[in-house]
Amino acid sequence: MKTCLVVDDSKVIRKVARHILETLEFTVSEAGDGQEALDSCRVSAPDVVLLDWNMPVMSGIEFLRALGQEEFETRPKVIFCTTENGIAHIRAAIDAGADEYVMKPFDRETLESKFQLVGVA
Amino acid sequence: MEISDGAVRILAGLLEARTGQQLAIGRRWRIDTALRPLIAKHDIPTLDDLVHRIVSGRSAALADEAIEALLNHETFFYRDLNAFRLLDEQGMGRLHAARAGTQRLRIWSAGCSTGQEAYTIAMMIADRPDRWRGWTIDILGTDLSPAAIERAKEGRYSQFEIQRGLPVTQMLRRFDQDGEHWQASSLLRQSVRFRVHNLLTAPPVGMFDVVLCRNVLLYFSPDVRTLVFSRIASAMQADAVLMLGAGETVMGQTDAFVSDFEARGLYRKRIDATAVAAFR
Ligand SMILES: C[S@@+](CC[C@H](N)C(=O)[O-])C[C@H]1O[C@@H](n2cnc3c(N)ncnc32)[C@H](O)[C@@H]1O
Ligand SMILES: [Mg+2]
Numbered sequence: 001m002k003t004c005l006v007v008d009d010s011k012v013i014r015k016v017a018r019h020i021l022e023t024l025e026f027t028v029s030e031a032g033d034g035q036e037a038l039d040s041c042r043v044s045a046p047d048v049v050l051l052d053w054n055m056p057v058m059s060g061i062e063f064l065r066a067l068g069q070e071e072f073e074t075r076p077k078v079i080f081c082t083t084e085n086g087i088a089h090i091r092a093a094i095d096a097g098a099d100e101y102v103m104k105p106f107d108r109e110t111l112e113s114k115f116q117l118v119g120v121a
Numbered sequence: 122m123e124i125s126d127g128a129v130r131i132l133a134g135l136l137e138a139r140t141g142q143q144l145a146i147g148r149r150w151r152i153d154t155a156l157r158p159l160i161a162k163h164d165i166p167t168l169d170d171l172v173h174r175i176v177s178g179r180s181a182a183l184a185d186e187a188i189e190a191l192l193n194h195e196t197f198f199y200r201d202l203n204a205f206r207l208l209d210e211q212g213m214g215r216l217h218a219a220r221a222g223t224q225r226l227r228i229w230s231a232g233c234s235t236g237q238e239a240y241t242i243a244m245m246i247a248d249r250p251d252r253w254r255g256w257t258i259d260i261l262g263t264d265l266s267p268a269a270i271e272r273a274k275e276g277r278y279s280q281f282e283i284q285r286g287l288p289v290t291q292m293l294r295r296f297d298q299d300g301e302h303w304q305a306s307s308l309l310r311q312s313v314r315f316r317v318h319n320l321l322t323a324p325p326v327g328m329f330d331v332v333l334c335r336n337v338l339l340y341f342s343p344d345v346r347t348l349v350f351s352r353i354a355s356a357m358q359a360d361a362v363l364m365l366g367a368g369e370t371v372m373g374q375t376d377a378f379v380s381d382f383e384a385r386g387l388y389r390k391r392i393d394a395t396a397v398a399a400f401r
């Protein structure tokens with residue numbers, strides 16, 4: 001089974017994402033901010049990270065940059081998943097190393113299509 | 122109030138006559154949800170009253186609107202990503218070699234809905250500038266629904282639609298943001314033509330090298346499906362490629378096509394025995 005780390009400071013959003021991911025047959029773990037996510041990736045790298053933008057302690061962009069400094073056998077794919085829909089934001093995420101970008105609202109098909117695009121479906 | 126059996130039968134008959142689409146009885150709830158907004162808009166008390174008005178023949182426009190409401194326009198970019206990769210690598214690769222002399226290609230997205238499928242093909246081609254440099258490639262998207270074709274021409278998608286299947290890099294590269302919407306760049310729009318066409322009628326003129334007819338024939342009756350397959354075949358070059366939806370097949374539906382043995386998942390025209398004999 002593929003593994004996905006859901007990173008979001010909102011417990012509700014993590015729960016919703018977990019639900020969709022489980023129907024897509026992912027094993028899901030959660031982190032409440034970028035630092036927690038980074039720690040979790042160091043212990044065991046997931047196949048893919050679903051990443052929020054605004055979070056306390058360490059934001060999504062900061063997490064991406066920190067992740068870029070780490071050594072991995074297989075680098076986790078990162079899908080940015082936020083309410084930000086401005087081009088500048090999207091570009092910043094891609095430049096920082098995100099593989100895909102999802103704007104809320106999205107549904108199961110959208111997420112599934114993004115997983116296919118990054119090669120983890 | 123529930124719609125009556127008689128009214129369902131009339132609507133199903135109308136839909137099938139006009140579009141070939143059959144309304145499965147199990148999907149009866151769809152009629153209800155699909156037509157509610159229509160009766161609200163025209164201030165018609167019940168679905169049965171709507172059907173009465175349609176059969177009385179007083180309002181042709183109302184029948185058109187009901188048909189439109191009953192059609193399923195569900196679609197998205199790169200729908201079945203692996204199938205598009207197969208088409209790009211194998212199907213189009215082969216045609217690139219076969220048409221090296223003329224450097225011309227004609228592609229038809231039949232039942233293109235709001236255009237995502239035709240734009241996907243256009244992006245696939247734009248992504249391979251080296252392969253297609255100097256080629257004249259005509260992409261035609263057709264659909265029965267005038268409303269869908271209008272939207273396809275405009276190439277303007279909601280945030281929800283734009284990211285369904287579309288890689289973010291393509292979105293940034295080939296679409297312009299306009300508030301909550303994204304519109305295909307004029308370059309992308311110029312590479313595709315759209316027009317209204319009903320698959321129950323003669324195909325568009327000229328011969329095609331690639332035809333996509335995906336998630337359209339699913340709800341046709343077997344007889345009509347066979348007829349449409351042979352019509353499509355008649356508009357295809359001998360070595361052209363047919364792409365269907367995931368889970369759709371030609372097996373047991375038509376003699377006009379066979380599985381492409383070089384690219385499983387794509388289909389080729391069956392070269393009939395007499396033609397093969399003549400060839401020997
Ligand atoms: C479910 S959509 C599929 C769109 C796209 N091909 C895809 O696979 O994503 C089916 C489309 O077929 C169109 N359609 C249904 N019957 C048709 C007919 N007889 N002739 C042309 N288009 C038809 C509908 O209007 C609808 O837009
Ligand atoms: Mg947040």
